[in-house]
Amino acid sequence: MxxxxxxxxxxxxxxxxxxxxxxxxxxxxxxxxxxxxxxxxxxxxxxxxxxxxxxxxxxxxxxxxxxxxxxxxxxxxxGGDPGGTNAGMAPVQQRATELAVGPDVVELGCCFGFLALQLAAAGHRVTAVDIAPGTVRLLAAMAPLLGLPVHAVAGDATAAPLADRCADTVLAVHLLEHLPAGVDVLVLAEMLRLARRRVVVAVPYEDVPDVAWGHVRTFDAAALHRLGASTGHRYRVADHHGGWLVIDR
Structure with missing residues (x-):
């Protein structure tokens, strides 16, 4: 072995x-x-x-x-070892960091919080939200050891326990593919409630949902355009190791 x-x-x-x-x-x-x-x-x-x-x-x-x-x-x-999980994550998280504007950032569906930690390292004040309390406790314990301040909060991405317009940028990176159809609209509405300036959504493009990673649905550029248009705000869709929807208020 x-x-x-x-x-x-x-x-x-x-x-x-x-x-x-x-x-x-x-x-x-x-x-x-x-x-x-x-x-x-x-x-x-x-x-x-x-x-x-x-x-x-x-x-x-x-x-x-x-x-x-x-x-x-x-x-x-x-950049990660070729073919590894980190190599797949690295360009996505780099792009997400580049798209974050303003000092205050919220990430919904943060999981272990690697993006949140990278955003903190880039100088942002970061609040990371995840539905799993154990994961939130782990991130809250690790962030001080790493010298990267992150406020970790347990909460649902459709009803985060945060104030209206509390962040300049709100991100949901590789979250929506884990949620049933229709919930994406609720998450996006919540992101717009929290965001003062920008909302950033990233999803993988797959032919079928990858169940090994807990994916339950797929997205393509057309789906992201429909999602962006439903908000009534200015938006753009781009491809970069998957699909990106960026909404500016």
Missing amino acids: SLTTLTLGADGRVRHRVPPDRLSNDLAGWIARDLVAPGLLRPNAFEQAFVSVVLSTAWRPVVAWESFYRNTLTALAA
């Missing part, structure tokens, strides 16, 4: 040889490739397998997670 090969034991536990210095968000791609795609692991068990591998790399959870975060941020800054 190579360092980046994962197997599932007879006891249902993931077997790996991932050393702490290789631990990063590339792990997500390895699990999808080695366990979910061949049918060895159900997509709904993805998160549990992911966490179990991370925690197995160090004697204390905080040490394991800090290595995971630091290695991922370093890999994203360098």
Whole structure:
């Protein structure tokens, strides 16, 4: 078994040889490739397998997670290893950072918060929102260790616990593909409620939803144009490692 090969034991536990210095968000791609795609692991068990591998790399959870975060941020800054998850994320997050305007930024559906941390490193005051309380607690614990201030908040992207017009830019990067059809309109309305200046949406372009990543629907440029036009605001759609919808107020 190579360092980046994962197997599932007879006891249902993931077997790996991932050393702490290789631990990063590339792990997500390895699990999808080695366990979910061949049918060895159900997509709904993805998160549990992911966490179990991370925690197995160090004697204390905080040490394991800090290595995971630091290695991922370093890999994203360098562009990631070819074909890896970080390599796929890097240009998307770089573009999102370039599109953020103003000092105050909100990210909806932040997951681990790598984009939020990059935005903080770029000098923005960042509030990161995710529906999973555990993920929010993890980000809140890691951000101070990394020296990157991020305000992490648990909340639904359709009803964030934040004030009207609280941010210059509001982002939802690779969130909408995880939500059922029709919810995208609700999320966009919430983003417009929160944004003073700009809304940024990014989605992957797929022929079919990638269930290994929890995707439930697909988007194309036409769908983004319909979404933008429904708001009545000035908008533009662009392609860059997927599709982008940018709305300026």
